[in-house]
Amino acid sequence: MNEIVQKVRAQEPLIHNLTNAVVMNFSANGLLAFGASPIMANAKEDAADVAKLSNGVLINIGTLTEAQLEAMIEAGKAANEAGIPVVIDPVGVAATNFRTEAFQRIVEQVHPDVIKGNAGELAHLVGIELETKGVDAVGEGNSQEIAGKVAVHFQTIAVLTGKVDTVSDGKQTLTNETGHALLSKVTGAGCLLGSIITACLSVEGENLEKAYAAVKYYGMAAAYAASQSGVNGPGTFLPQFLDALTMEPDTLEKGLM
Numbered sequence: 044m045n046e047i048v049q050k051v052r053a054q055e056p057l058i059h060n061l062t063n064a065v066v067m068n069f070s071a072n073g074l075l076a077f078g079a080s081p082i083m084a085n086a087k088e089d090a091a092d093v094a095k096l097s098n099g100v101l102i103n104i105g106t107l108t109e110a111q112l113e114a115m116i117e118a119g120k121a122a123n124e125a126g127i128p129v130v131i132d133p134v135g136v137a138a139t140n141f142r143t144e145a146f147q148r149i150v151e152q153v154h155p156d157v158i159k160g161n162a163g164e165l166a167h168l169v170g171i172e173l174e175t176k177g178v179d180a181v182g183e184g185n186s187q188e189i190a191g192k193v194a195v196h197f198q199t200i201a202v203l204t205g206k207v208d209t210v211s212d213g214k215q216t217l218t219n220e221t222g223h224a225l226l227s228k229v230t231g232a233g234c235l236l237g238s239i240i241t242a243c244l245s246v247e248g249e250n251l252e253k254a255y256a257a258v259k260y261y262g263m264a265a266a267y268a269a270s271q272s273g274v275n276g277p278g279t280f281l282p283q284f285l286d287a288l289t290m291e292p293d294t295l296e297k298g299l300m
């Protein structure tokens with residue numbers, strides 16, 4: 044994990060985020076703190092051009108419109124052609140037919156290197172119905188089975204988040220227990236993780252290892268932030284979390300001992 048985080052910080056990859064309106068500012072700040080460089084570009088007129096300039100493309104359907112969907116497909120296709128990693132976060136996909144069909148349209152034309160979501164979102168992609176509430180998971184299900192099925196079906200790495208995160212390539216499945224419950228009390232915690240996974244994918248290495256490193260580091264930063272004095276809830280947690288995202292993995296680890 045250390046090496047992957049160091050590489051991101053040395054290379055400061057440009058991450059193209061086609062993301063939702065709720066989290067744009069948080070995702071940009073979080074990427075900057077982590078050591079990457081964010082760009083948000085949602086228009087179909089320049090999405091492919093921005094994707095080609097970038098080192099990684101994040102597609103997040105959280106507040107999707109038809110126009111943005113076209114931009115996502117254009118950006119994803121351009122990234123695939125150029126060998127630039129693509130991460131898809133199917134936010135709220137189980138909530139509506141529009142989102143379900145939009146996701147299908149994207150994956151028919153764009154190959155994702157990672158699909159990242161909570162249990163309800165990923166379960167829906169492989170026909171397992173779990174209880175969801177808008178953009179949030181309610182049921183947990185069998186995370187290893189769900190992540191494995193998503194990985195095999197979409198020929199990708201599946202990252203299933205929750206109290207325990209599960210990362211699978213369909214053959215090997217890893218679990219991560221770093222994290223903090225306060226992450227689920229701030230909007231955009233899952234979305235920013237998608238951007239940080241994209242940043243980690245942009246450096247050299249195996250995709251499974253890079254996705255796992257991102258998830259582990261992110262959880263460590265959250266736990267470290269939550270342990271700081273003066274953190275009483277989501278409001279005081281957020282600035283500490285941004286600061287923690289700038290830190291070395293060793294510093295976070297020592298702070299948690």
Ligand SMILES: Nc1ncnc2c1ncn2[C@@H]1O[C@H](COP(=O)(O)OP(=O)(O)O)[C@@H](O)[C@H]1O
Nearest residue numbers: 161179204205206208222223224226227232233
């Ligand atoms: N109860 C929890 N304890 C520790 N970490 C959590 C908990 N719930 C979520 N997380 C972490 O919060 C981040 C976002 O996950 P999640 O809440 O599942 O995403 P989303 O916001 O997309 O639903 C992940 O890093 C995950 O590990």
Ligand SMILES: Cc1ncsc1CCOP(=O)(O)O
Nearest residue numbers: 063065105230231232233234
């Ligand atoms: C609240 C909300 N509504 C549409 S997108 C969004 C943000 C969801 O972010 P996250 O799932 O990362 O908390």
